[in-house]
Amino acid sequence: MDFKYVPSTCPYCGNGCGVNLVVKDGKFVGISPWHRNPVNEGKVCIRGNKSYEFVNNPDRLVSPLIKKGDKFEEASWEDAYKEIANAFKAVKGDAIGVVASARNSNEDSFVLKNFAANVLKTANIDYCGRRCNADAVKGLADAFGNGATTNSLADLGEAKAILIIGSNPLEENPLAGRRIILAKLNGAKIIVADARTTATARLADLHITCNPGTGVALVNGIITAIVKAGKEDKDYIAKHTKDFEKAKAAAASCTPDAVAKAAGISADVVTKAAEIFAAAQPAAVVTSAGAGSGDLIRALANLQMVTGNVGKAGSGVNLLRGKSNAQGAADVGAVPGEGGLTVPAMIDAAAAGKIKALYVVGENIASAGAHVSDALSKLDFLVVQDLFMTETAAKANVVLPSASFAERDGTVTNAERRVQRIRKAIEPVGSAKPDWQIISEIAKAMGHEKDFAFKDAEAIFAEIAKIVPAYAGITYAKLEKPEAIQWPAAGGVFGTAILYTDKFATKDGKAAFAAVEYKAGEAAGGEFPLAVAAQWPMGTLSTKTESIMREWPEPKVHINVEDAKGLGILNGAAVKVTCKAGSVEMVADVTKDIKKGVVSMPVSMGVAAVKIEKSAGGN
Incomplete structure (x- = not known):
């Protein structure tokens, strides 16, 4: 009997938990704890623990499929590539769209970006998860200089107060939730803003049942109450930030009474939250990219600057992610080029007949609703690369079988900027291949062999490290230890656990307050109560x-x-x-x-x- 453990990274949420894949006689049969991994210290939620089940699911795609009439027929890779190459060559660049995935590896997304730019000649590339990440990432970048989480997940255990808004970590990102439990055991006060009594809310010392869409009002109300009480960190604001007065003025209308009316809560709750947060040092904010609008993220950044809670353990804006490589996909450039379309814009363009062909790698965009499905039906040509026959794949002209995370090598970057390895543990099912390899072989079929002659995933990562400044100095060899490396890599030796301990990544080194005003969104009532x-x-x-x-x-x-x-x-x-x-x-x-x-x-x-x-x- 052949039995081994292969260290890897969970393919689900953006926590990036370390796991050991258990392989018996060439088959992925289970998960074993990887206690040295600092993200989860051997603990795994049900998704990671049962990840071998989807890898072994009999519904996996095992060979290329070409649609003949209304039915798919199995095809050779050579025939599939020929079909795709001919179709793509017949379409002008701006009429082609490319959809990447926040679940694909850094290597996959990097090769796909280069394929879009250099082979298809299109700026229309985006990853599907970015539609719920873009505003949040931009908010952090505008405030601090980097569109990324400021701290490490482990830091949450050192916080003396934690404000959780737009997120339910105990259920959505359970191992981040574990850090919040540890913080509470260490005496931290937990504030949760959520209309639901979730598992996370049950942990709270103060549960604020605010109406959906009123997060900005609540955060502005907390800031206003802190400033009114004279509890702002004046020294930090003066030395490390700019435009405080503008932010203060914009938040001023959010008095406790005004917030109470908008959010459907008691005014006393706003004051209490401000007192708890201002009294705690350090204090952290936890939110989620999917639930956090740009305004909410900027308001949270304002709160952390007002209280001096940036650049130290137990503080910062901690942006949790829904998919395993949401951070990495952006890092390596799977985003629209100049004049390029986002995923929603590509869908609209397809519906209008302006996008003629679409290449979707690892995303089931049709699940977003009938409008997407209808738009896909209007395409002249659709290629889908995935593990399963999804709703999107069912509409494709050609479907290509991808290798799973257990069947390939590569890297992913978690929400705390930790670049980690995924390692091949078993052979791919059928004739499935890693996504970067499929993309490279399509490029070769279109006459671009020289630029896509990658030997393996490690060779691709070497190119990433040359081009992406934050990854400079990182190599596969330096990622062998379970601690891996958090970017920026400080020469690839230790990495950076906490951003902005010295200065911000802005031109002048200072963080920028934003004048964030609360704007009431669509209210329930009338026909939709x-x-x-x-x-x-x-x-x-x-x-x-x-x-x-x-x-x-x-x-x-x-x-x-x-x-x-x-x-x-x-x-x-x-x-x-x-x-x-x-x-x-x-x-x-x-x-x-x-x-x-x-x-x-x-x-x-x-x-x-x-x-x-x-x-x-x-x-």
């Missing part, structure tokens, strides 16, 4: 994991018991959820753990207000 709080949806990997589907077999809409009673809806009943964009049927979870007037459903719905009614034939 229920506000929506975002719920993390399950994606392709989770739905192909048997253990996860047993626990969460279907998406649910969580509704307050009083709202449900008024609508005549029973727990477990089928209901119709309607917004301006359309309707969907779901199962009702009637609960006391959500604020009256608010419902929670998967974030992919992307709506602010809905109405709910009993489904035809439902209870």
Whole structure:
């Protein structure tokens, strides 16, 4: 019997937990703790622990497929490449779009970016996860100089107070949630702003049940209360920041009473939150890229500058990520070039007939709704590269089988900027290949062999380290230890655990306050009386994991018991959820753990207000 452990990185959320892949007789059979990895110290949530299940799922794509009429037929790689090359050559660059993935490795995204720019001659490249990351990343970059989390996850354990807003770490990023539990055990005060009584909210010393979309008002209210009490860090503000007065003036209208009215909370709660946060040193902010608008991120950055909570352990703005390589995909350039289109803009352009061909690598964009599916149907040519026959792949002209994270080498960069290895543990299923290899071979089929003659993933990473300044000095050899390296790499020796300990990455070395004003969004009322709080949806990997589907077999809409009673809806009943964009049927979870007037459903719905009614034939 052949038995081995192969150290790697979990393919799910942006925590980047270290895992040991257990391989028996050439098959990936389980996960074993990797205690030395500093991110999770051997602990793993259900997703990482059961990751071998989707890798071994019998629905995996095993060979290239070419659509003939309405049906797919198995094809050789040579024939698939020929089909793709001919189709891409027939389309002008600005009529082609490329969609990368925040789950692909740095090497995949780097090669795809170069393929788009140098072979397809298009600036239309974007990664799907960026649509919920872009504003948050820009907010951090504008404030501090880098569009990345300021601190390490382990730092949370040193905080004396933690404000959590727009995030539910204990359920969405569980090993980040563990650090918050450790902080509480060390005496930290936890403040959670959420209309739901989540697992994270149950941990809170102060749970603020603010209405969805009022986070900016709340944070501005906390800032205003701190300044009014004279508790701002005047010395830090003077030495390390600029434009404080502008931010102060913009936040001034958010008095405790004004925030209470907007957010549906008590004014005393705002004052209490300000007192807790101002009294704690250090204090940290935790939010999520998907839930954090640019204004919210800038407001949170303002709060941390007001209190001097940047550049030290237990402080900073900690931006949690939903996908394993959301940070790395941006780092290596899988973003629109000059004049290039974002993913939503590509979809609109496809619907309008301006984008004629699309190359989608590792994303199921059709799951976002009927408008995306309709737009894809208008394309002349669609190539999809993935592990499974997703809704997007079903619409493709050519489908190519990707190797999973356990079947390839590469790197991913987690939310705390830690560049870590993924290592090949088993052979790919069927004739599946790593994404970078497939992309390179398509390039060769289109006459660009010289620029894509990569020997392996390590050779690609060497190119990344030459071109991406933050990665300079990092090599595969220096990533062998479980601690890996956090960028910027300080010559590739130790990395940087905490940003801005000396100065900010701005031109003048100072952080920039922003004049963030609270702007009320779409309010619930009239035809759509229920506000929506975002719920993390399950994606392709989770739905192909048997253990996860047993626990969460279907998406649910969580509704307050009083709202449900008024609508005549029973727990477990089928209901119709309607917004301006359309309707969907779901199962009702009637609960006391959500604020009256608010419902929670998967974030992919992307709506602010809905109405709910009993489904035809439902209870």
